[in-house]
Amino acid sequence: MPVADDFEALLESPSEDGYKRHVERLRSEIHDLRREIARRAPESSSPKPRTHLVIGDSHSDPDVPNDRYVWLGKLVREVRPDVVVDIGDWADMGSLSSYDKGKRSFEGRRYHKDVDHAIKAREVFHRELRGLRYKPRLIHTRGNHEHRIDKATDEQPALDGLISTDDLKVKDFGWEEHPFMVPAFADGIAYCHYFASGVMSRPIGGMHLASALLRLGFMSCVQGHSHTYDHAERTRVDGSKVLGLSVGCYFGHYMSWAGSQANAMYYRGIVVIREVESGYGQVEKISYETIRRKHG
Ligand SMILES: [Fe+2]
Ligand SMILES: [Fe+2]
Numbered sequence: 001m002p003v004a005d006d007f008e009a010l011l012e013s014p015s016e017d018g019y020k021r022h023v024e025r026l027r028s029e030i031h032d033l034r035r036e037i038a039r040r041a042p043e044s045s046s047p048k049p050r051t052h053l054v055i056g057d058s059h060s061d062p063d064v065p066n067d068r069y070v071w072l073g074k075l076v077r078e079v080r081p082d083v084v085v086d087i088g089d090w091a092d093m094g095s096l097s098s099y100d101k102g103k104r105s106f107e108g109r110r111y112h113k114d115v116d117h118a119i120k121a122r123e124v125f126h127r128e129l130r131g132l133r134y135k136p137r138l139i140h141t142r143g144n145h146e147h148r149i150d151k152a153t154d155e156q157p158a159l160d161g162l163i164s165t166d167d168l169k170v171k172d173f174g175w176e177e178h179p180f181m182v183p184a185f186a187d188g189i190a191y192c193h194y195f196a197s198g199v200m201s202r203p204i205g206g207m208h209l210a211s212a213l214l215r216l217g218f219m220s221c222v223q224g225h226s227h228t229y230d231h232a233e234r235t236r237v238d239g240s241k242v243l244g245l246s247v248g249c250y251f252g253h254y255m256s257w258a259g260s261q262a263n264a265m266y267y268r269g270i271v272v273i274r275e276v277e278s279g280y281g282q283v284e285k286i287s288y289e290t291i292r293r294k295h296g
Contacts, residue, residue: 049275050187053081056224056247056271057089057143060121062113064253068288069121071295072250072270073128075286076136079272083186084136086175087224087247088143088193091118091168096148099257115167122173139184140175143193143224147180183221188279189243190217194225208232213244220279222247227255229267231283241280247271252288 001009006025010018053076060066076084095109146165153159170177178184181201183192194203195217203225204212210232213221220242227249235241248267255263268288273281 047277049277049281050082051079052083052085052186052189052273052276052281053079054085054087054191054222054245054247054271054273055090056087056249056267056269057145057227058086058121058250059089059092059145059255060118061092061094061253062117064251066117066121066124067296068251068292069125070128071291073125074295075270075291076125077128077132080134081136081272083276084138085184085186085191085222086138086140087191087222088141088180089145089224089249090121090140090143091115091146093118093145093148096152105256111163119169122169126173135174137186138173138175139178139186139191140170141178141182141184141191141193142180144180150180187276187281189220189222189273189276189281191222194223195221209246210244213246214242217244220244222273224249227258227262227266229271229285233280240278243280243283245271245273245283250288252292 006022010022055072058068058072060069091114093114094106095111095114097106097109100106142165146168149163149165149167153163165177176184178192180193181196183190183195185191195213196202197204197212197216204216204223205226206212208230209226209228210230211234213223214232214234222243222245224247226246228246229248230244230246232244233241248269248271250268250270252268255266267285270286270288270291272284272286274284275281
């Protein structure tokens with residue numbers, strides 16, 4: 001009997017048991033109705049997890065061919081990241097180095113050669129992205145090597161107006177450009193060439209770099225600069241997770257100024273963070289050798 005008819009019949013011969021049975025029936029009907037509404041509701045509209053591809057310090061240097069940037073473009077085509085982060089030190093800018101100025105290793109360095117080579121690296125990278133059916137977000141966080149340009153104009157005001165970081169044409173290639181030490185944020189992750197350890201703005205470093213990033217940043221932080229790899233994860237009391245990550249570098253050559261022990265410590269390769277959602281994702285390393293073998 002339909003519920004309404006059941007109720008009419010109850011009104012004609014009311015009884016306590018009859019009312020109780022009717023209330024039970026109403027409860028059961030409401031329960032079934034709720035289940036049906038839930039079943040017909042559209043799928044949850046939570047955003048699709050995203051993929052970030054992070055390029056560690058790549059140090060484009062006129063003494064070293066730019067082939068790795070061609071391979072990098074091919075890798076981006078393959079991975080199809082939503083976000084590509086160039087973490088800085090894309091341009092080595094050896095001509096503005098104060099470290100080995102006046103030494104034999106400095107011979108032949110020229111500002112325009114450095115700049116042209118770094119632009120060429122972006123050209124060959126972007127050439128590989130031609131015809132890509134979507135546009136990834138491109139983020140460049142300026143490194144201390146690009147920042148040498150600003151430093152040079154600060155220290156020698158006569159250069160003001162003659163050289164600038166605009167010479168590197170980063171924006172012209174469609175990259176968001178974030179000044180040195182200014183983090184960029186994507187899907188809840190903070191990206192910066194390096195993060196400051198304190199008020200003196202010295203880089204966070206040491207054996208436990210990744211956990212220090214979490215301790216000092218209070219959120220997921222990803223950086224370059226050290227050329228080493230380190231990864232730490234922690235869980236907040238609400239169950240959400242955060243990661244600290246130092247992504248290593250993306251070049252194959254020997255960094256003579258760093259010495260053999262430091263060169264041996266470098267992680268050479270690319271880092272991909274998959275399933276990024278609310279500042280957390282699954283970290284994957286792709287070594288320089290794997291990239292070279294596959295795309296070189
Ligand atoms: Fe670097
Ligand atoms: Fe750096």
